[in-house]
Amino acid sequence: MENRIEMLDSNARYGAVSRGLHWAMALAFAWIYCTTGAHYLLADSALDTFLWPTHKQVGLLLMGLLLVRLLWSLLNRHRRPPSVNLAATVGHGLLYVAMFAIPFLGLLRQYGSGRAFSAFGLPVMSGFEGPKIQWMTELGNNFHSLLGWTLLLLIVGHVAALILHCVKGDRAILRRMAGGTARG
Template identity: 45%
Template sequence: MHWRDTHTGYGLVTRALHWGMAALILWQFVGMGLRLLLGRTPLVSFFVGTHAPVGTLLFALILLRGCWALANRGRRPSHSAGLVGMAAQAGHGLLYLMMLAIPSLALLRAWGGTRPFAPFGIPVFPGREVELGWATTPANLLHGELAWILGVLVLGHVAMVVLHERVWRDGTLARMAGRR
């Protein structure tokens, strides 16, 4: 089993980052979905209480994953040729863009807000006496909405996996699951 990517499959590090981030993103959506469905309950409070630390961890992992992808750029399995390959690259690009933008907006909001930001008890930003509206307003407007767009993109990503596996039978899932 390779730890780096190859032309025929993804390495252990890429797979661990992919599936770990998938689990954390699912955690975030479960929590926010429960919040929408149930309102304020102890279960929802538990999930919401983990939202900022998990989001911070996700942001660190997406930065690490981006650096790792660049380091493995010439080694990774290539996308299909033609329009399908271009669509795959565009879809992955949008996923990465959303995964960077969403936590960036949350960090901007935390930096400009009045409450201290200390994920996992580590002080990152002290609370301000006066909120910086130019920092918090865009984040308040876009963070959640872009997250739901990310959710749609993730569903599209999963749908494409099903298409690859059930219709095209090209082994795409096997490359990401480590069976190749």
């Protein structure tokens, strides 16, 4: 039996790159929601003080991973496993839209505030003097958090759909992204 890591996607399962990007983003989202939970539920605690400063940085990392993932998906579009049904197609589409919109709105709000932003020690945007750009800060204020909580519901739905498939005995869906053989 040959143990070879398949980098590219196939009709039966996602390759190592797609799986790696998926699970790296899953870990980053777990971190993002931990930072958010600590900030809302334990404001000014030691945990909040430790986690919250990483929120923007990990959000930017998620946006970068998403862009790489989208590019990789385009390069593999003819090899990827087919969608299970219309609900899965719509659900994944909504996940991708939210995953892009949330950090975009966060960056827009950051720029509009006039404050500088550095991530992982690298300057991302410089600040500016003068009044805030109101429409940018308002758009970010109005939708960044709302879409963040909406994304969390979509993620819970994504996981619940996987669990439902497994309960029904269809573990092939899990194997497509978790690895292992594609046989039922």
